[in-house]
Amino acid sequence: MKDIEKLIIYEDGDICVCHKPAGVLSQADRGLSEDLASALMTHERRNGVKMPFIAPVNRLDRPVEGLVLYAKSSKTAATLTKQLTAGEMDKCYYAVVEGIAETQETITLTDYLAKDASCNKSAVVNSDTANAKKAVLEYKALGSAEGRTLIRVKLHTGRHHQIRVQLSHAGLPIVGDAKYNPSDTSSNERNNLALCSYRLAFRHPRSGKQLAYEIKPNGEAFNDFTRFIDKD
DSSP: OTTGGGGEEEEOSSEEEEEEOTTOBSSOOSSOOOBHHHHHHHHHHHTTOSSOOOEESSOOOTTOEEEEEEESSHHHHHHHHHHHHTTOSEEEEEEEEESOOOOOSOEEEEEEEEEETTTTEEEEEOTTSTTOEEEEEEEEEEEEETTEEEEEEEESSOOTTHHHHHHHHTTOOBTTOTTTOTTOTTOOTTTOOOEEEEEEEEEOTTTOOEEEEEOOOOOGGGGGGHHHHHHO
């Protein structure tokens, strides 16, 4: 991956915060696709680190753009993962969804999700379904244009495809989501999903200092909503 330095938002000896582009994996899978973790390993070696350690703390789906936090040691990874699992990380997203969301109030969605590994999808199910996991998020409409709405999403849990599944189930499918918005003919699973993890806040694993980082989405679907993002 070229110009990895342009994707690094913050870096020190313990952590690295990156702006992951849509269509790029957070970490390598079994295929040959490029991934951000491998690019960071190469970056570390170029900087003189002989045996670099790079592990993503929060992962984003391939078609999702946004902030990913990487740990540079197993101890750091464990410390940050504890924050993540305890719900102590602030993770906020922008999404462009189909339809007009009239309310300006914060809405909480609470569902139970079950993952089907055979097709790499999740679905809303009854709470007593085998392997069902509770999923909670909040969203607020920020503005509408061209029959679509920009919403801000705050995650309270981290389930497989959580935002995509819950919003689709609520009648607000994300623009460009080939898995959960099949009626969108512009869908492109790798590149056009209108979902961006724009804010990430956590405590530094060594100093304990509270850190917060924000970006603006690059996706084309967000172009009509720049004025709402700037106000937020």
